[in-house]
Structure formats: structure tokens, C-alpha cells
Amino acid sequence: MAVYTDVSDEDIARFVAEYDIGNVISFKGIAEGVENTNFLLQTDQASFILTLYEKRVNPDDLPFYLGLMDHLSAKGLNCPTPIHGRDGVALRRLCGRPAAITSFLNGMSPRRIMPHHCTGLGAALAQLHTAGQDFEMYLGNALSVKGWRPLFESCRADANGVQPGLEKLIEDELVFLEANWPHQLPAGVIHADLFPDNVFFFPGKDDVSGLIDFYFACNDLLAYDIAICMNAWCFEPDNSFNVTKARNLLSSYGKVRALSDDELAALPILARGASLRFLLTRLYDWINTPKDALVTPKNPREYINKLRFHQRIDSAGAYGLGEE
Numbered sequence: 116m117a118v119y120t121d122v123s124d125e126d127i128a129r130f131v132a133e134y135d136i137g138n139v140i141s142f143k144g145i146a147e148g149v150e151n152t153n154f155l156l157q158t159d160q161a162s163f164i165l166t167l168y169e170k171r172v173n174p175d176d177l178p179f180y181l182g183l184m185d186h187l188s189a190k191g192l193n194c195p196t197p198i199h200g201r202d203g204v205a206l207r208r209l210c211g212r213p214a215a216i217t218s219f220l221n222g223m224s225p226r227r228i229m230p231h232h233c234t235g236l237g238a239a240l241a242q243l244h245t246a247g248q249d250f251e252m253y254l255g256n257a258l259s260v261k262g263w264r265p266l267f268e269s270c271r272a273d274a275n276g277v278q279p280g281l282e283k284l285i286e287d288e289l290v291f292l293e294a295n296w297p298h299q300l301p302a303g304v305i306h307a308d309l310f311p312d313n314v315f316f317f318p319g320k321d322d323v324s325g326l327i328d329f330y331f332a333c334n335d336l337l338a339y340d341i342a343i344c345m346n347a348w349c350f351e352p353d354n355s356f357n358v359t360k361a362r363n364l365l366s367s368y369g370k371v372r373a374l375s376d377d378e379l380a381a382l383p384i385l386a387r388g389a390s391l392r393f394l395l396t397r398l399y400d401w402i403n404t405p406k407d408a409l410v411t412p413k414n415p416r417e418y419i420n421k422l423r424f425h426q427r428i429d430s431a432g433a434y435g436l437g438e439e
């Protein structure tokens with residue numbers, strides 16, 4: 116349950132009065148999500164999402180996230196559109212927290228990922244990368260290769276308690292990635308957290324109907340975003356890699372934005388980095404989330420298996436490219 120900040124009926128009525136979106140007819144907390152407090156807000160004009168940004172989001176980065184959603188929406192990407200108040204301002208404060216209203220997107224995240232979802236995902240990801248190319252703001256990725264060691268140092272003492280040998284696995288992987296990370300590939304705005312819960316589809320349709328949750332978006336290597344998606348979408352619950360899903364993801368991405376030979380060659384190492392990134396953040400949360408917290412931390416072990424899988428891969432052919 117992710118409603119960290121309570122908002123009264125009076126607070127919401129006062130807040131909505133700053134906008135030209137009609138009068139509130141219903142307002143309820145959304146259980147999904149772990150980072151921020153989200154409410155479904157219905158007015159007599161439309162449905163909206165009200166988000167109160169909680170401690171994990173740096174308030175200084177909010178203009179980038181909201182500006183990016185404005186930019187991508189204007190380019191025709193179906194993502195939440197920030198709603199601006201009568202004074203033109205989208206980022207406001209409510210109940211002591213930074214807050215914004217965005218448009219509500221119809222559609223549902225897939226409960227069971229099928230290969231056709233990965234086809235839709237690949238096209239949507241490439242559209243996002245293409246549409247982001249002329250976005251003028253810049254935000255570096257705090258969770259890329261330079262950010263991983265400090266994160267590891269903050270939780271390494273507890274790593275072996277989560278799985279024996281984990282501290283050495285991470286240390287060795289960090290040394291490898293720090294020495295071999297490809298810095299010269301095409302870069303731009305990436306989503307950086309495009310997991311199935313952030314991608315909507317209409318039932319029975321292959322195309323993505325909408326993308327949400329841009330609060331890890333940043334500037335980084337475009338192919339790194341593909342690697343994040345490959346990890347989040349192309350493994351089965353038993354940890355086996357589904358090459359059909361990966362092939363669909365990569366080939367539909369490539370139809371919208373062609374991948375260079377260098378990007379393809381770097382995919383295994385980018386996938387190792389993407390595994391380590393989510394292994395580390397999950398490990399940190401696993402160790403630091405109080406037992407009585409509202410949210411259940413995600414299991415880091417899933418990402419140990421993904422990392423081990425990619426460590427055995429030496430070329431992108433293993434991800435289904437070049438096959439029929």
C-alpha cells in the first residue's frame with residue numbers, strides 16, 4: 116500500500132481549485148507503487164492522477180520529470196501529461212510535499228507477459244528514445260556505473276546474509292563493469308524503469324497503450340534501457356530466459372530506431388550492468404526496509420540469477436538476433 120501522505124477532502128478541494136479541471140467527484144488512494152503517494156482523482160470533467168512525491172524523489176529533479184512528460188506528450192507519446200494550474204505551474208505543494216496532477220491513462224499492465232507484449236514494448240521504447248532526442252533538459256543517471264559502488268558499500272556487510280557468496284559476486288562484477296563499461300554508445304533520455312507495471316496495453320492488442328512512472332528517467336545510453344527491459348520482460352518466473360520475447364523486443368525496437376553494431380555488441384555487458392543495478396537497489400531495500408513497513412521489498416535474488424545468466428553470454432546472438 117503506497118499512500119504515505121494523507122490528504123483530506125478539504126485539502127484536495129482547495130488544491131483542485133487552482134486548476135481548470137472541474138470539481139472533485141471522487142478521490143481515492145492507489146495501492147500499487149512503492150515510491151510515491153498516488154491518488155485517482157475524478158472531477159466532473161475527467162480522471163487524473165494526483166502524485167505527492169515522497170522522500171526517494173529528489174525535488175530538484177521534478178522539473179526534469181514533468182518537463183519530459185510534457186515534451187513526450189507533445190510529441191504524441193502516450194504518457195501522463197502534467198496538468199498546469201491556472202497560473203501555468205504544474206509542480207505545486209500539497210500537505211507539505213511536492214505534488215502534481217497528471218492525465219489518467221487507460222489500459223492495464225500485463226499480468227502474464229506474452230511474447231507479443233515484448234513486440235509492443237520494443238516499438239514503444241524506441242519511440243520514447245526517438246521522441247526524447249530533442250528534449251533540452253539534462254539529468255545524469257545517479258544509478259549508472261559510478262553510482263553502484265557507493266550503493267554496494269552501504270550494504271555490503273549484509274550481502275552474504277541474503278545469499279552466501281553474494282558480497283564477492285558483486286565485488287567482482289563491479290570491478291569488471293567499472294573497467295569495461297561502454298561509454299561511447301548513442302545516448303539520450305531513457306526511462307530506466309520500464310518494468311511491466313509501468314507499461315499499459317488494451318486487452319487483445321499488441322501495441323502499448325501508454326507508459327507511466329518517469330521518476331527514474333535520465334540521460335544515459337539508449338541501449339542500456341533495452342537491457343533493463345530485457346531483464347524485466349524476457350525471463351520466465353522459473354528464471355529461464357525466453358529468447359522469443361527478447362527477439363521480439365529487439366527486432367521491433369530496431370524497426371523504429373536501428374541499433375548500431377556497437378550497441379548490439381555491448382548488449383551482454385549492458386545487461387550485466389542492468390542486472391547489478393536492480394540487484395543493488397533491491398538488496399539495499401531488502402536490508403533497510405523495516406519489518407512493519409507498508410511495502411514489501413522486492414526480492415534481490417531474482418537479479419542474482421539474471422546477472423549469472425548474462426555473465427555466460429558473449430554475444431547478442433544469444434538474445435535471439437539473427438534467428439528467424
Ligand SMILES: Nc1ncnc2c1ncn2[C@@H]1O[C@H](COP(=O)(O)OP(=O)(O)OP(=O)(O)O)[C@@H](O)[C@H]1O
Nearest residue numbers: 145147148149150151153164195218219220327328
Ligand atoms: N497516469 C496514470 N494513469 C493511470 N494509472 C496510473 C497513472 N499513474 C499511476 N497510475 C497507477 O498508479 C500506480 C502507481 O503508480 P507509479 O508506478 O507511478 O507509482 P510509484 O510509487 O512511483 O511506483 P514504482 O513503485 O513503480 O516506482 C500504477 O501501478 C498505476 O496503477
Ligand SMILES: N[C@@H](CCO)C(=O)O
Nearest residue numbers: 308310393396397413
Ligand atoms: N522496478 C523496480 C522497483 C521500482 O522502481 C524493481 O523491480 O526493482
